[in-house]
Amino acid sequence: MSPLGHDTLSYWSGLAAGTSGIAQPTLVDPELLQGEVVAEVKDYNAADHFDERQLAPLDRVSQFAIVAARQAIAQSGLELGNGLSERTATIVGTGIGGSTTLDESYKRLYGENAKRIYPLTVPKLMPNAPASQVSMHCGLRGPSFGVVSACSSATHAIGTAFQMVRTGIASAAVTGGTEACINLGTLKAWEALRVMANDTCRPFSRDRRGLVIGEGAAMVVLETLEGARKRGAEIIGEIVGFGMSADAADLTNPDIGGMARGVQACLDDGGIASQDVDYINAHGTGTAANDTAETAALKATFGDQASKIPISSTKSMVGHALGAAGALEFIAILLAARENVAPPTANYLGPDPACDLDYVPDEARPHKIDLAVSNSFAFGGLNAVLAVAKTP
Amino acid sequence: MAEVAEDVLAIIAAKIPGERKGVRLTDKLEELGLESVDFLEMVFDLEEKFEIQVPYNANTAADDFTTVEDVVKAIQGLVEQKA
Numbered sequence: 001m002s003p004l005g006h007d008t009l010s011y012w013s014g015l016a017a018g019t020s021g022i023a024q025p026t027l028v029d030p031e032l033l034q035g036e037v038v039a040e041v042k043d044y045n046a047a048d049h050f051d052e053r054q055l056a057p058l059d060r061v062s063q064f065a066i067v068a069a070r071q072a073i074a075q076s077g078l079e080l081g082n083g084l085s086e087r088t089a090t091i092v093g094t095g096i097g098g099s100t101t102l103d104e105s106y107k108r109l110y111g112e113n114a115k116r117i118y119p120l121t122v123p124k125l126m127p128n129a130p131a132s133q134v135s136m137h138c139g140l141r142g143p144s145f146g147v148v149s150a151c152s153s154a155t156h157a158i159g160t161a162f163q164m165v166r167t168g169i170a171s172a173a174v175t176g177g178t179e180a181c182i183n184l185g186t187l188k189a190w191e192a193l194r195v196m197a198n199d200t201c202r203p204f205s206r207d208r209r210g211l212v213i214g215e216g217a218a219m220v221v222l223e224t225l226e227g228a229r230k231r232g233a234e235i236i237g238e239i240v241g242f243g244m245s246a247d248a249a250d251l252t253n254p255d256i257g258g259m260a261r262g263v264q265a266c267l268d269d270g271g272i273a274s275q276d277v278d279y280i281n282a283h284g285t286g287t288a289a290n291d292t293a294e295t296a297a298l299k300a301t302f303g304d305q306a307s308k309i310p311i312s313s314t315k316s317m318v319g320h321a322l323g324a325a326g327a328l329e330f331i332a333i334l335l336a337a338r339e340n341v342a343p344p345t346a347n348y349l350g351p352d353p354a355c356d357l358d359y360v361p362d363e364a365r366p367h368k369i370d371l372a373v374s375n376s377f378a379f380g381g382l383n384a385v386l387a388v389a390k391t392p
Numbered sequence: 393m394a395e396v397a398e399d400v401l402a403i404i405a406a407k408i409p410g411e412r413k414g415v416r417l418t419d420k421l422e423e424l425g426l427e428s429v430d431f432l433e434m435v436f437d438l439e440e441k442f443e444i445q446v447p448y449n450a451n452t453a454a455d456d457f458t459t460v461e462d463v464v465k466a467i468q469g470l471v472e473q474k475a
Contacts, residue, residue, distance in 0.1 A: 040439035053409060057429060116439060 001064040001178075002216040002328055003039040003318045007071060011218075011328070012335045015343040016364045021318050022064030022200050022212050025126040027182045034191055035198035038182050039319025057120045058133060059098030060180035064217035064324075065130035066137045067173050075136055075231055076221035078172060080139055089170035090135040090144035092219075093153030093177035096186065097146075098125030101306065103185040110360065127314020132176045134147065134219070140266025142170050143304035148323070150378035151283070153177050155326030155386055158220065159242035162386075165222050172227070176219035176327035187213065193252070195287050199302050201320075202347040203284035204291045204355040214268040214319025218327035220334075221352040225392070237388045247381025254377055259297035262383030263375065267301070270387050274302045277309055277387075279372040281329045281343045282359075285320055292354040294375065299357075310367055312360040326376040330386055333372035337390045340372040342367045347354035393468050398443060400464045408432045417461040424460075438463075444470040 003021025004014030014021065020240040024030050025038045041064065046055055049067050058066070069090075080088065080285055101124040105117040123129060128146035135144045143164065147157040154177020161175035178227050181187075195210045220236075228235050243265025247258030267274065283294055299306045314332050321328055336342055348361035373387045405415050407430040415424065426434070429449065434446045446466070448456070457463050 056433065115445070116436065119436045120429055123429075 001041050001068050001218070003041055003214055005040070006044070006067070008331060013309045014341070015314050015332060018344045018346045018364060019317060020034045020200065020346060022215070025157055025182060025187075027185055028184050032184060033187060036187065036191065036196040037198060037200060037212055037253045038187070039212055039321070040182055041216050044337065048268065048385055053341065059101045059124045059129060061094055061098050061100070061178050062124075062130045062133040064180055064215070065134050065176070065178035065219065066090055068176060068178070068217040068219040069134045069138050072174060072219040072221050075234070078221055078223070079169070084171060085139055086141045087171035088140045089144045089161055089175070090131050090140045090142070091147060091157045091164070091172040091173060091175040091184070092131040093135055093147040093149070093155070093323050093326065094127055094130055095148070095150045095179055096181050097127035098129055099181045099186045100127040100183045103183040106185065112294050116252070134174060134312045138174065140174055149382040149384070150323050150380055151320065151325055152347050152376040152382050152384040153323035154379035155330070155374065155376035155384035156219070156382070158327060158330055159244065159253055159384055161222055162239045162242050162281050165224060172221060172223040174219060174221055176217065176325040176330070178217035180215045180324045181322060181323040182213060182215050197286060200303035200347045201286040202314045202349060203282065203286040203316050203345050204295070204352065204359040205345070205348045206350050206352045208286050208288070208291065210287050211315070212319035214315070214325070215323040216318065216321045216324050216328055218324060218331045220327070220330065232321070235391045237337055237391055239386060240389045241266040241272055241387035243267070243269050247383070250330055251356055252379055254293040255288055255381055256293050256296045256300060258381055258383055259294060259375070259377055260300040262377070263297065263301045266373065266385035267386050272387055273327045274305045276371050277302070277338050277373055278369040279310055279333065279367065280311040281333050281336070281372065281374040281377045282311050283377045284345065286313070286315060286319060290377065291352070294377070307357055309358065310342040310360045310365060312343055312345040314343050316344070326374065326384065329374045329376070333374045333386070333388050337369045337372045337388055340366060340369050342369065396442070396468050396471050400438065400467050401460065403437045403441060404460055404463065406432060415460050417459065417464065419460045420461070421459065422459055426428045438467055442467060442471050444474055446470065
């Protein structure tokens, strides 16, 4: 579920074509904002996916997660009988949870002086709602919880699920991230941080003006390579490394050392040499601070190799979906490796002297990609990095 | 008060899952297939409709409301108190 379409094909073909999903908001009155643009999931009609009774307890953030999970499970062909349901984990990241539900309840309470708010407000807004709802709607009875680490939530979720399958805690996992925070309260809060762009998202570019809030969800099914082969599944790719770190430094300013340790932890986990990395999907938010720090962190990690690796930020097209971003970008590296295409950094105006690597500006590049890395770096200094390899 | 009863019946009926249409005063709430969240929404809708506060506690609900008629009478009482 992305600003470029409601399925994997539309998302990937949009990325590969350099299509922008960024526009004026429709979910919020633009007159109430300071000109910021957003990346909404367009033409979404909840009634296409849920009946009225199902919809009552579902915030948009859970709806997106369920729609994405249904697609992932269908594509995987996983049969949940014979006890597999009980051994399948559901690990779903979100940065905020049901913020639209919270926003609407506060509007009602403080704005309209209502005496009561909608009775399912709590189960709709709780940050574990997407994990709970995916498990309920898809019949997944193994370990399940939400993962919360702001902009790294989905990467932490997928990495955790990966570790659970690798260690045998779960036989399979449905995992990813979801976010649906384009509501007035959340956007005004972001506005107050003074980091949002009012033109578009231009990661690593000169004259970039900040990040663009997005929304969406992406989910994948994980299982062991052996298990997937045995049942003849269509394997999209293989996770080969997962690393995490904390900056333990500034709350909002990224830390080069923390980022670099996260990337290095991923390489170490997979026994990956720096010259083995063929593409990096950067965190690349388009803020002044992130893009320079990330560039420096990649140089610190990869040394001379850094300038030889195509690096791009797909947030230039789909904005920053916060707790879903890592999952959308995980899909991007899976398909980049499968298709041998590095998606571009759109809206690039030219180099910033502090960002001097190869950012695949504006046009996707055919490129042999056997191994790709995705970075997620969160407010609060929480870093998570995943590496995938082409299906062996 | 007959109008109140009619509106209460309609609100309860709207919360019943499946194809079943309409409810009778003698119907037992637990047999209508209402789940906990349906009950919460029903109370919310009743409060909104009649601008009343229903002293409903999910922990003791079974004692207060057994049949549809219990709900109707309780709401009628609250509406009278308000008037």
